[in-house]
Amino acid sequence: MSLSGRKPPFFLLVLLPLLFLGAFFFYPLFNIFRTSLGMTAVSRFLSRAYYLRIIWFTTWQAAVSTSLTFLVGLPAAYLFARYEFSGKKWLRPLTTIPFVMPTVVVAAAFRALLGANGLVNGWLTTIFALDAPLLQLDQSLTMILLAHVFYNTTIVIRLVGGFWANLDRKLTAAARTLGANRWQAFWQVTLPLLRPSLISAALLIFLFTFTSFGVILILGGAAFSTIETEIYRQYVTFLRPDVAGLLSLLQIIFTFGLMWVYARWQRRAAVHLDFRPQKTNLQRPATITEKLLVNGLLVGLFIFLTGPLLALVWRSFVDREGQFTLAFYQALPQLKRSSILFVPPLTAARNSIGYALLTVLAAGSLGLLSAQFLARPSRWRGLLDPLFMLPLGASAVTLGFGYVISFDRLRTSPLLVLIAHTLIAFPFVVRALLPVIQGIKPSLREAAAVMGASPGQVWRQVDLPIMGRALLVAAVFAFTVSMGEFGATSFIVRPNSGYTTLPIVIERFLGQPGGLNFGQALAMSAILMLVSAVGFVAIERFRYADVGEF
Secondary structure, eight states, X not given: OOHHHHHHHHHHHHHHHHHHHXXXXXXXXXXXXXXXXXXXXXXXXXXXXXXXXXXXXXXXXXXXXXXXXXXXXXXXXHHHHHBOOTTHHHHHHHTTHHHHSOHHHHHHHHHHHHSTTSHHHHHHHHHHTOSSOXXXXXXXXXXXXXXXXXXXXXXXXXXXXHHHHTSOHHHHHHHHHTTOOHHHHIIIIIHHHHHHHHHHHHHXXXXXXXXXXXXXXXXXXXXXXXXXXXXXXHHHTSOOHHHHHHHHHHHHHHHHHHHHHHHHHHHHOOOXXXXXXHHHHOBOOOSHHHHHHHHHHHHHHHHXXXXXXXXXXXXXXXXXXXXXXXXHHHTTTOOOTTOSOSSOHHHHHHHHHHHHHHHHHHHHHHHHHHHHHHHSOOTTHHHHHHHHHGGGGSOHHHHHHHHHHHOGGGTTXXXXXXXXXXXXXXXXXXXXXHHHHHTSOHHHHHHHHHTTOOHHHHIIIIIXXXXXXXXXXXXXXXXXXXXXXXXXXXXXXXXXXXXXXHHHHHHHHHTSOSHHHHHHHHHHHHXXXXXXXXXXXXXXXXXXXXXXXX
């Protein structure tokens, strides 16, 4: 069969992802734009300083979060870039685990560690015989900033540390030979060379913290409102879809603008250097000062990255009196008469697993079709490649709001949850598959075709075995993204629905008084944390070395 004979059906298949994006991404965004144009919303927005304060706080907290993340991340990046030490191959993947945790898990973990009933306050109360918790960090800016730093430190370690590890040490050695001290060599040689990776990491961290939703909503409460949380409150609490639409439009403009800046910077900031293999730049700490520095950084980094998660697991097995108990887990299948939910927590967990499995099928199919198309030479690739990545630039909250104003007939249907999860997971699937499919040698397909294999047989016997591991990685990405999705689902599913998901139930339980509610939230968070951690380990285990973009 000629190549021209295979093109029409293939192009018909690639229309499925395009139709999906058109119906469930561009159409909701268009409706957001249309809803935001009402003069009532514009006049209300311009006449109240409250909304300007929200925009200012959103920007300010993102800038502070980014600065604090660099304060923690740069020493860690230096540690991994320049030193060899025992346990490094285990600690490096450990630094990424916080980044893949769902927001509700991170929020529950910091409540378990630093909240009024948290582990640290429990220790301080016992040691100093206090009548009240010493640390009053619930619903505080401090908790928000700590959670953001916890989330994003790995970006600095991965982006800046990975670049730093390949810089030739001879450049700083030459500066030292010319009379520069250690700090002068860093400021005048190393720092300018690191600038592209530093700015790239800063833009990403600022974008993530600017669009933070779950952390702000759960750890900040009503006292701290960003654009994301205000979109949610304006629609759900105050029933003002026009104001929510205007805020969503501002959010879309900013996020797409920042992504454009990031992409443009990535293209223009290439630095041509004589990179060295990482192993040639590594050294063992030799002096006492170096050993103290390395060991101190290792201990501090390990405590910071694992402390909240370990506290979460510990508190899920311990009651307020400090006694070991399984009561929180045993209560998960039960539905109390006074419960704020219509289904037991364990049923919500089964719902999440069901959504995740269906998301694997839907996002996997659409992503595979898209990746197969993008891997072939085509004049349309330059347009479609960034088009398929656009969902990454829209926040999940914006998508959720767009769905509830666009698909009224599906408002109470679980199908809308599946569509939202599929759209969010779709770009991850494409980027996990595309590099591997592009790496398949055309000669392998040609040899199979010469031996009489049909196009379908070539795909099954050549392509599929090679990209099998990438398919598994893509499936794990889709599964974990769906299990932890909170922003869009919080709009679509009401807690009194029989189709509620695990993150929604956790957020509701964290917001309710009572030791059993808090304990159940921690137990569910521990389960979700385990699923996310296993997913991350599977991704790291089955991916082709560093092939892939996530």
